[in-house]
Amino acid sequence: MAYRDLREFVKALEKAGELERIKAEVDPVLEITEVTQRVARDESRKKGSVGPALLFEKPKGSRYPLLVNTFGSVKRMAMAFEVSELDDVAARIRGLLDTKSPQGLFDKIKMLPKLAELGSFFPKGVKDGECKEVIQKGSDINLFEFPILKCWPQDGGRFITFPLVFTKNPETGKRNVGMYCMQVYDERTTGMHWQTQKHGAEHFRRAREKNPEGRISVSVAIGADPATALAGMLPIPPDLDEMMFAGFLRKEPVEMVECETNELEVPANAEIVLEGYVNLNEMRTEGPFGDHTGFYSLEGEFPVFHVECVTHKKDAMYMTTVVGPPPQEDFYMGHAVERVFLPVMKMQYPEIVDVAMPAEGIFHNLMIVAIRKSYPGHARKVMNAIWSLGQAMFTKVIVVVDHDVDVHNYSEVVWKALCALDPERDVQFSLGPMDTLDHAARMQDFGSKMGVDATRKWASEGFSRPWPDEILMDEETKARVAGMWASLGL
Ligand SMILES: Cc1cc2nc3c(=O)[nH]c(=O)nc-3n(C[C@H](O)[C@H](O)[C@H](O)COP(=O)(O)O)c2cc1C
Ligand SMILES: [Mn+2]
Helix, strand or coil: CCCCCCCHHHHHHCCCEEEEEEEEEEEEEEEEHHHHHHHHHHCCCCCCCCCCEEEEECCCCCCCCCCCCCCCCCCHHHHHHCCCCCCHHHHHHHHHHHCCCCCHHHHHHHHHHHHHHHHHCCEEECCCHHHCEEEEHHHHHHHHHCCCCCCCCCCCCCCEEEEEEEEEECCCCCEEEEEEEEEECCCCCCCCCCCCCHHHHHHHHHHHHCCCCHHHHHEEECCCHHHHHHHHHCCCCCCCCCCHHHHHHCCCCCCEEEEECCCCEEECCCCEEEEEEEEEEEEEEEEEEEEECEEEEECCEEEEEEEEEEEEECCCCECCCCCCCCCCCCHHHHHHHHHHHHHHHHHHCCEEEEEEHHHCCCCCEEEEEECCCCCCCCHHHHHHHHHHHHHHHHEEHHHHHHHECCCHHHHHHHHHHHHHHHHHHHHHEEEECCCCCCCCCCCEEEEEEEEEECCCCCHHHHCCCCCCCCCCCCHHHHHHHHHHHHHHHC
16 A cells, blocks of 8 residues: 555654654754764664664744654565565556557557556546645745755755655646756755756746746645655656656556645645746746755756745654755665666666766766677767667766676775776766756856777787686686695684
């Protein structure tokens, strides 16, 4: 049975010993971040173990409890998807992809809705929802009633960090849901940090082409059952409904309810909903914001969200996350995405054996890819494939290794990749779109990428010297020594 809503998941976390309640008053301005950091990154904990989810029952200045670090471990991500291992989700996706085999990756993903339809994972419209227990409009609205975090000292203000931002494609009417951070400017206004390559930004541009003086409806849900809450960050193709995907993940349709003041629908089980619009001719300075990179994202010009109506559960729980120096909660969310979407990648590029994105690489800075190399230049073909694959386009450095390198063992990767390199020959530069948060790029959103071909070099690639074998002891000797081991007194 799917989790009905966020609090049912909170109960499950608590039962599993994965959540702690903080009864003391703690300030959402900086203090909650510091407490979360100490718990989530506690180095005294056993290596590999990470801190629990935290429910702050008394955030200073608010009557709403605050939930953070909800998904901050591999175990909790698996719990969110109701599986024992993330690979179980990957296996379900593999199953879908195996059903039929159309050509392009895009077609395959496009087919998901059709297949999902069979399993009736499509969102279901409902008349009413708990998210409407309280309805506030106009001057009754005050976003500061919620314990919205100011995460880091130089942040430009308080930021809503775990929103589901709903828009509709003005041309097709198709829904998009994205997780885009929102700086609170005043009681009823926030920023809307959809980066230029994201689907929300595309809806905004298309609407603006039609009517530059107009507006686009936007609704924002905060806090929902885990699969739904996580759907906003999934890197799925445009016009594929994240709510359908959430239904697939939770194996039950997401129930959607119409908004009070615009034509959008939101999850009926949401804790808090902000309804409103974004003017197509209005931009405002947003930031700085202590970001995923571990550095402050600089100020930038972004659209502005005007809130016209707030609805929420009577005893709403405010869900948020802290991003900052890696690893943070978002690492575990990103790691789940890496595992879950690997089958989709492998389907299109069967030579890909495995991929890894180390936490320190902040997802977009480093991808290690193991391939089964079959022809000259194969590693470079894979780099180009990754640079044109959805949000993997942002990958700044790609290191391609042979299939017998364990990409999750970073010391093995560093050792073998460096041994396999003639840097001048094996490094490939390319230009293309960059993550908006990349502060080293020559300009915002555009810059260079580097691919490192760390595979064995072949004669057919112009390598004329012999390539040595890796040193491995022979099995007979190993067996003989195993036999005499006890007598060696070691
Ligand atoms: C905690 C968190 C915060 C995020 N903040 C932003 C953000 O402010 N702006 C943005 O464009 N993407 C942000 N992202 C990444 C997007 O959610 C992600 O790229 C998603 O796939 C976008 O949805 P879309 O493909 O429908 O546009 C964030 C992700 C996480 C996990
Ligand atoms: Mn999308």
